Amino acid sequence: MAFTDAAACLRPARLRSRAGLAGHPRSVARIVSALLRRGVDGPEVARVVARVNDALLRRLVTWGTAELGPPPAPFAWIAWGSQGRMEQTLLTDQDNALVYADEGDASRAWYAALAERVNEALVTAGFPECPGGHMAKHDHGPLSRFVRRAATCVDKPDAHDAEILLDRRRLAGRLPLAAIDAELARGAGASRLLHFLAIEALELSPPSPLVLSLRRGAEVDLKRHGLSPLVFLARCHGLEAGATSGTTLARLEAARRAGVLSADAHAEIGEAYRFLLGLQLRAQVRALEAGEPPANRVRLDALAPPERAGLLRAFRVVKRWQARAAYHYQTLG
Structure with missing residues (x-):
């Protein structure tokens, strides 16, 4: 299936401008239809869909950083929900966040601008805004804030927020998220x-x-x-x-x-x-x-x-x- 992944991800990885975003849903639908005809099972098809959408997201982040200049500090673009679990279908909205190193907090406007650009481009590409507002343009901040959020989920149980955090996956950026992982790991007990x-x-x-x-x-x-x-x-x-x-x-x-x-x-x-x-x-x-x-x-x-x-x-x-x-x-x- 690695070959399928590579071939499927070529289109979003090669997009030259936002003008090509509107064709993304049709492209993904063709991929899903072809895989189902070949007898590929549901979870594997959903994983390929997630990989294709990952490639698109990374392309959008690359455009954003090229337009805004180098990031003031390391960051991580996080997917929540079905994309975080790599279980995407043809009906999905946005669930994401943007986390940056604490030293970048003085330049939070840069990250807000990146989140706004990427979220808007995702809408153009067929991903509606999350009805609950779980999107990077609303949910961006320093790593320490997300670590405290994870700790609170465990110590003062908030099942809804825990569900969001437990379905996380970093799609772009290089900021390590081990501190969040460590807090959530306490949830086992x-x-x-x-x-x-x-x-x-x-x-x-x-x-x-x-x-x-x-x-x-x-x-x-x-x-x-x-x-x-x-x-x-x-x-x-x-x-x-x-x-x-x-x-x-x-x-x-x-x-x-x-x-x-x-x-x-x-x-x-x-x-x-x-x-x-x-x-x-x-x-x-x-x-x-x-x-x-x-x-x-x-x-x-x-x-x-x-x-x-x-x-x-x-x-x-x-x-x-x-x-x-x-x-x-x-x-x-």
């Missing part, structure tokens, strides 16, 4: 944080099979009803096992190795995750081919019989894992 992360994961759940069978033209949100519960619980179990970042599958593997997940649970959860992510990508490609925007919602009667059966099977896996997690993290009281 923070039972209250794990408890609150589990509560967040259990708030999203698949609809019951009975409701789906009785509702004419029933629709399901593949992200909200299936993928998000798996991603959230993997984040929680992974942190308990000491994994402070990584893909969902890597977190599941860390949990298995640490004994947090049994081998059987690891296998069925991983299979459900692969199926749901692949189905989401296929549904988004079908929508684009029909001239419609990609979405996370699908009608059950629009799925092939094996897809419907696989979806219901994956939903049962999600519900079983949620029930076990509720007991494990004592969220039932």
